[in-house]
Amino acid sequence: MLFVMWYEFDPDHTTRVIELWKSFKFPSEVKVLHRYLLIGRHMSAAIFEAPPNEESLLKITLPFSSFGVAHIVPAMTIEDAIKQM
Numbered sequence: 001m002l003f004v005m006w007y008e009f010d011p012d013h014t015t016r017v018i019e020l021w022k023s024f025k026f027p028s029e030v031k032v033l034h035r036y037l038l039i040g041r042h043m044s045a046a047i048f049e050a051p052p053n054e055e056s057l058l059k060i061t062l063p064f065s066s067f068g069v070a071h072i073v074p075a076m077t078i079e080d081a082i083k084q085m
Contacts, residue, residue, distance in 0.1 A: 001052040004075045005060070006038075006045045009068030014042065017067050027059045042068075047075070 009017045021044075026032055031049040038045060050056045052074070061070040 002047070002049055002075045002077075003057075003072055004045065004047055005070055005072045006043055007061075007064060007068055007070045008041075008043050009064070011042050013067040017044075017064065020063060020067070024063060027056060029056055030060060 026048070029051055033047045033049065035047075036045045037043075048060075050060075057072055061072070064070060
């Protein structure tokens with residue numbers, strides 16, 4: 001399933017978050033398509049495919065939870081949404 005995640009972190013934790021980004025390994029069941037830093041917003045975003053279960057999503061968010069808040073939503077392309085209407 002396709003997901004979009006945005007992660008808002010406290011500016012006081014920027015250095016820690018960057019260090020964690022450097023060392024963090026996504027679980028094997030997660031295929032990251034794109035990752036972004038939202039400049040000047042203390043936010044990052046990721047588009048990824050993962051099984052639709054809580055375990056996979058917790059593996060991604062839990063290591064970052066003491067530095068900010070992760071928001072994850074299922075997504076689909078506009079083209080797929082139009083086909084389903």
